[in-house]
Amino acid sequence: MPSLDSFKSRKTLKVGAKSYVYYSLEAAAQNGLGDISRLPVSLKVLLENLLRFEDGKTVTQADIRAFADWIKDKGSAEVEIAYRPARVLMQDFTGVPAVVDLAAMRDAAAKLGADPKAINPLVPVDLVIDHSVMVDYFGKANSASQNVKREYERNMERYEFLKWGQTAFDNFRVVPPGTGICHQVNLEYLAQTVWTKEEDGEIVAFPDTCVGTDSHTTMINGLAVLGWGVGGIEAEAAMLGQPVSMLIPEVVGFKLTGKLPEGATATDLVLTVTQMLRKRGVVGKFVEFYGPGIDN
Numbered sequence: 001m002p003s004l005d006s007f008k009s010r011k012t013l014k015v016g017a018k019s020y021v022y023y024s025l026e027a028a029a030q031n032g033l034g035d036i037s038r039l040p041v042s043l044k045v046l047l048e049n050l051l052r053f054e055d056g057k058t059v060t061q062a063d064i065r066a067f068a069d070w071i072k073d074k075g076s077a078e079v080e081i082a083y084r085p086a087r088v089l090m091q092d093f094t095g096v097p098a099v100v101d102l103a104a105m106r107d108a109a110a111k112l113g114a115d116p117k118a119i120n121p122l123v124p125v126d127l128v129i130d131h132s133v134m135v136d137y138f139g140k141a142n143s144a145s146q147n148v149k150r151e152y153e154r155n156m157e158r159y160e161f162l163k164w165g166q167t168a169f170d171n172f173r174v175v176p177p178g179t180g181i182c183h184q185v186n187l188e189y190l191a192q193t194v195w196t197k198e199e200d201g202e203i204v205a206f207p208d209t210c211v212g213t214d215s216h217t218t219m220i221n222g223l224a225v226l227g228w229g230v231g232g233i234e235a236e237a238a239m240l241g242q243p244v245s246m247l248i249p250e251v252v253g254f255k256l257t258g259k260l261p262e263g264a265t266a267t268d269l270v271l272t273v274t275q276m277l278r279k280r281g282v283v284g285k286f287v288e289f290y291g292p293g294i295d296n
Contacts, residue, residue, distance in 0.1 A: 002200065003054045006061050007031045013205070020196065020205040023051040034068045040251040042286045043067060045207050045226045049083055052206060058082040058243055066248055075250035075285075082243035085227070086195050087124040089212030091182045094232035095127035096158065099165045099172075101236065106168075120170040122241035126190050127162070128175040128182035148178035183216035191225050211238055251286045252277070256293030 003010065009028035013020045025044055028051055029036050039047065047067045050059045059082055066079040090098060106116035132155065137146040152159060166174045175185055192208050210220060210227040213235045220227040230244070238244055254277070260269060277287065 001055060003052055004056055005051070006054060007033050007051065007064065009051045018203070021199075021202045022205045023048050025051075028064075033064065036068055036071070038071055039067060040253075040286065040288050041224075042226055042251060042288060043070065043248070045209060046081070046083060046248070048207060049209065050081060052204075053082075053084050053243075070248055075248055077248075079248045081246060081248055083246055084241075084243045085123065085209045085211045085238055086206065087126070087190075087208070087210045088121070088235050088239045089182060089186050089190070089210050089214065089217060089227075090125060090127045090232075090235060091131045091212075091214050092127065092129045093131045094213040094235065095125075096162070097232065098125075098236045098239065099127070099162065099169075102169060103161075103165070121172050121239045123239060124171045124173070125239050126173050126175060126186075128179070128185050129162075129177040130179075130181045130185075133177045144178060151177050181216075182212070182214050183219045186210070186212065186217070186220050186227075187223065191220055191223050193223060193225060211235055211244060249284065249286045251288055252280075252282055254287055254289045255291040256289055257291050258293055259296035 003023070005023075007028035008031040009023045009025070011022055011024045011027055013022055025036060025047060028047075036044070036047065047064070050064050050067075053059050054061070054064065063079065063081050066077065066081070069077060069079075102119060102121070106119045109119055110116040133147060133151050134154075135147055136150050137143040140146075162174050166172060175182075175189075179185055180188070191210075194205055195208050196203050196205050198204075208225045210217065210225065211230045211234065212220075212227060213230065213232050215229045217227050217229040230238075234244065254273065260266075
């Protein structure tokens with residue numbers, strides 16, 4: 001369903017011979033939303049999401065206007081919104097049960113006389129097999145390949161089921177064991193920064209966003225992809241097209257200056273930042289980093 005586009009933000013960008021539809025924050029500001037230039041970047045991503053999915057029910061004009069009001073209330077108004085991530089990242093402990101649920105829904109649809117092939121994820125889902133892989137071999141050049149081989153032997157029935165799932169369902173991909181841990185695979189292979197999707201004969205371009213069933217999903221923000229970890233039920237709901245219900249969050253700015261001393265690692269920096277934020281009670285908020293230290 002196309003957006004109601006109350007703020008006339010739907011625009012077309014031509015790149016060579018191709019045309020892309022996108023939702024312009026600048027146009028929305030000029031057409032009644034007001035000055036949103038001082039919104040944090042992360043909230044601009046959320047705002048674009050609501051402009052694109054405005055349907056008058058799950059996303060209303062009032063929800064969108066709340067972002068303009070945020071500049072004054074800084075999130076204290078606690079406005080609830082319906083956010084739809086572009087994709088879902090799953091690891092095997094939570095992803096395999098989700099595929100089982102999809103298969104069960106197909107069986108139920110068939111028993112009711114409906115087309116079972118109509119049951120599919122509505123957003124792209126990547127299931128990365130990493131959490132269940134055990135280390136039986138180590139200290140040798142072929143240890144990794146031996147562990148992957150043993151993993152297939154140990155869980156062959158599960159992999160046959162997942163192979164069926166990858167061929168049976170639309171928008172569903174499986175990343176096999178031995179490729180890497182899910183948040184690393186997300187950074188190096190899955191993230192696209194900008195996604196495109198064909199709707200009503202037009203190609204719509206929009207920011208890459210994701211939710212994932214791994215606490216390290218937030219690493220993807222390093223590529224300017226808005227993402228965070230959720231529970232398995234939330235991820236499965238998002239997979240089936242249900243919006244993530246959330247409050248427009250407070251946003252904490254964290255200024256970085258200088259550079260790391262010799263011997264200090266990125267992990268040291270992250271743990272120090274986390275400790276500082278925890279002391280300030282930063283929970284359930286977005287954090288944006290800025291300052292000259294970013295370059296170092």
